[in-house]
Amino acid sequence: MKIAVCIKRVPDTATRLNFAGDGTSLDQSEVQWIISPYDEFAIEEGLRLKEKVGDATVTVITCGPAASTKEIRQALGMGADDAVHITSEVDLDPAQIAHCLSSVLKDRGDDIVLFGRQSADAQGSQMGALVASQLGRPFANNIAKLDVEGSEVKIERDVDGGRETLESSLPIVLGADKSLNEPRYPKLKDIMKAKKKPIESVEIDPGNVAFETKAITPPPPRPEGRVVGEGPEAVEELIRLLREEAKVI
Amino acid sequence: MEKYEGTDFYIIDDLLTEEQRLIRDTVRDFVDDHVVDVIDDCFMEDKFPTELIPMLGELGLLGANLDGYECAGLDNTAYGLIMQELERGDSGLRSFVSVQGGLVMYPIHRYGTEEQKQKFLPELAAGRMIGCFGLTEPDHGSNPSGMITHAVEDGDSYVLNGNKMWITNGCVADVAVVWAKLDGRIRGFLVEKGTEGFSTTKQGKKFSLRASITSELHFQDCRIPKENLMPGADGLGGPLSCLTQARYGIAWGATGAAMACFDAAKKYSLSRIQFDKPIASFQLVQQKLAEMFTEITKAQLLNLRLSQLKEDGKMTAQHVSMAKRNNVHWALEIARSARDLLGANGVTHEYPVGRHMLNLESVKTYEGTHDIHALILGHEITGIAAYK
Numbered sequence: 001m002k003i004a005v006c007i008k009r010v011p012d013t014a015t016r017l018n019f020a021g022d023g024t025s026l027d028q029s030e031v032q033w034i035i036s037p038y039d040e041f042a043i044e045e046g047l048r049l050k051e052k053v054g055d056a057t058v059t060v061i062t063c064g065p066a067a068s069t070k071e072i073r074q075a076l077g078m079g080a081d082d083a084v085h086i087t088s089e090v091d092l093d094p095a096q097i098a099h100c101l102s103s104v105l106k107d108r109g110d111d112i113v114l115f116g117r118q119s120a121d122a123q124g125s126q127m128g129a130l131v132a133s134q135l136g137r138p139f140a141n142n143i144a145k146l147d148v149e150g151s152e153v154k155i156e157r158d159v160d161g162g163r164e165t166l167e168s169s170l171p172i173v174l175g176a177d178k179s180l181n182e183p184r185y186p187k188l189k190d191i192m193k194a195k196k197k198p199i200e201s202v203e204i205d206p207g208n209v210a211f212e213t214k215a216i217t218p219p220p221p222r223p224e225g226r227v228v229g230e231g232p233e234a235v236e237e238l239i240r241l242l243r244e245e246a247k248v249i
Numbered sequence: 250m251e252k253y254e255g256t257d258f259y260i261i262d263d264l265l266t267e268e269q270r271l272i273r274d275t276v277r278d279f280v281d282d283h284v285v286d287v288i289d290d291c292f293m294e295d296k297f298p299t300e301l302i303p304m305l306g307e308l309g310l311l312g313a314n315l316d317g318y319e320c321a322g323l324d325n326t327a328y329g330l331i332m333q334e335l336e337r338g339d340s341g342l343r344s345f346v347s348v349q350g351g352l353v354m355y356p357i358h359r360y361g362t363e364e365q366k367q368k369f370l371p372e373l374a375a376g377r378m379i380g381c382f383g384l385t386e387p388d389h390g391s392n393p394s395g396m397i398t399h400a401v402e403d404g405d406s407y408v409l410n411g412n413k414m415w416i417t418n419g420c421v422a423d424v425a426v427v428w429a430k431l432d433g434r435i436r437g438f439l440v441e442k443g444t445e446g447f448s449t450t451k452q453g454k455k456f457s458l459r460a461s462i463t464s465e466l467h468f469q470d471c472r473i474p475k476e477n478l479m480p481g482a483d484g485l486g487g488p489l490s491c492l493t494q495a496r497y498g499i500a501w502g503a504t505g506a507a508m509a510c511f512d513a514a515k516k517y518s519l520s521r522i523q524f525d526k527p528i529a530s531f532q533l534v535q536q537k538l539a540e541m542f543t544e545i546t547k548a549q550l551l552n553l554r555l556s557q558l559k560e561d562g563k564m565t566a567q568h569v570s571m572a573k574r575n576n577v578h579w580a581l582e583i584a585r586s587a588r589d590l591l592g593a594n595g596v597t598h599e600y601p602v603g604r605h606m607l608n609l610e611s612v613k614t615y616e617g618t619h620d621i622h623a624l625i626l627g628h629e630i631t632g633i634a635a636y637k
């Protein structure tokens with residue numbers, strides 16, 4: 001079985017972000033990069049599937065600058081077998097990335113292509129769907145459980161308070177939700193071994209830009225807090241405000 | 250749980266390899282996920298978080314810089330970064346890993362027979378066995394060569410008599426590396442749990458390293474097979490070479506404790522409002538933070554260079570003395586200063602600084618006291634040994 005996991009590097013969710021002078025991008029000089037957390041669930045699920053099936057390979061695919069090898073190595077350290085690195089030093093828009101990923105994937109013949117349900121930074125929730133449509137394969141996002149028996153695929157998804165069970169067959173494209181599994185830490189020995197695992201570096205013409213970022217703006221500053229009273233007497237008023245004004249309860 | 254971001258003013262990250270950064274980040278995540286939330290209760294309850302041991306083994310943190318025998322075979326910078334991150338959690342946790350790797354696995358790896366290596370190292374690396382190191386005695390701390398514990402050859406056995414004190418992991422150890430005099434020479438013996446004549450007592454009433462087990466070891470006509478002698482070590486150089494390994498880890502570890510205290514002090518000073526503004530606005534607070542920041546950066550640079558010397562085979566025990574002495578001294582000063590900056594909150598267990606401060610009092614004393622390391626450096630400078 002061939003399993004591909006598409007990952008994206010994103011700024012560490014603990015990093016405080018600064019905007020670059022141009023008003024359309026982030027100042028990347030002090031950003032710590034990590035694998036987008038949802039993508040870690042995808043990697044973990046790929047590895048579990050491999051461990052279950054036995055005769056399988058897990059390939060990590062990413063599109064990003066040369067420095068993305070750190071995130072690739074982490075995935076290889078977790079246990080992926082090899083990687084394809086589509087190198088691009090410029091930021092690409094989602095359609096361009098989908099084109100690049102599809103170009104690599106269409107010739108590989110993977111049985112399963114896994115994504116995170118969305119990236120932690122842009123949160124577009126579209127990459128899996130874009131790639132699946134370009135490959136002409138079924139796609140399910142937000143998967144919470146995956147069972148593969150032969151070529152039969154059984155999926156559970158969390159939907160608005162309930163759970164949906166779906167059946168399909170290989171080949172398929174799936175987007176991992178956080179309830180799918182708990183990603184493992186890479187073992188230190190495996191991080192060292194990852195150094196020797198192959199990373200194929202490819203360049204692909206990403207095609208034309210579909211969307212151009214015109215501006216990014218920080219969220220408005222939070223309004224100042226308000227003291228509605230003190231002690232038990234304040235509870236009634238606080239509940240009224242939470243219900244009527246903030247509308248959160 | 251908020252993720253820890255680290256302190257790296259001189260962009261030392263650029264001097265690390267991709268693997269070293271990944272290893273550091275992995276251990277940092279492990280500490281955030283599994284240590285930070287439980288360690289204070291362990292400290293309060295005077296117990297080691299034993300549930301972490303299989304994970305330490307699984308990740309490859311035990312004897313991580315040793316080659317073969319299921320060890321991770323990491324370089325010394327990566328090993329140091331592991332110690333830094335573990336001690337950011339707690340000095341007791343780092344002590345456990347230091348003892349297991351630097352004081353138990355290292356001597357077996359370096360001085361042991363092939364059979365001893367095969368028998369013990371994979372088990373110790375996986376955390377299925379715990380080890381301890383018995384050198385210090387009730388009446389012989391800074392002067393270990395005066396030790397009373399001795400071994401006598403008797404047929405195909407050695408018979409050990411004596412007592413060891415301040416032994417990390419002692420009560421829970423499956424194997425003790427015990428240093429004792431045989432015909433007047435200091436030799437290393439492996440004593441397994443359950444051997445007749447070998448017993449332990451837990452040392453209590455500590456205000457420091459409470460999340461670490463400290464014990465006395467007692468040997469009373471303790472008979473061990475001859476094959477439990479480590480043949481490669483003969484003389485005080487044996488145990489001292491182990492201490493050099495462990496002290497190397499302490500230099501890095503103490504820096505981690507300092508980083509934790511600085512992080513807490515910085516966050517607190519930015520959020521604590523007095524006189525209608527954050528206390529971080531006041532010059533005296535900024536001066537304290539600047540001092541911490543500077544000393545942490547200096548310690549990080551010292552550690553990195555020390556690791557390069559170790560990697561190149563140029564590191565001496567004296568190099569390690571300087572780093573251990575300096576970094577622990579400043580870690581303790583930083584912890585005290587952070588405690589001060591946190592005001593009354595600094596004496597509570599709501600914040601980690603009080604725990605680090607208390608722990609570091611031990612770290613300053615064990616593995617060569619602050620003053621003994623000054624004398625080692627004095628000896629290096631002048632050629633005159635003040636402790637002889």
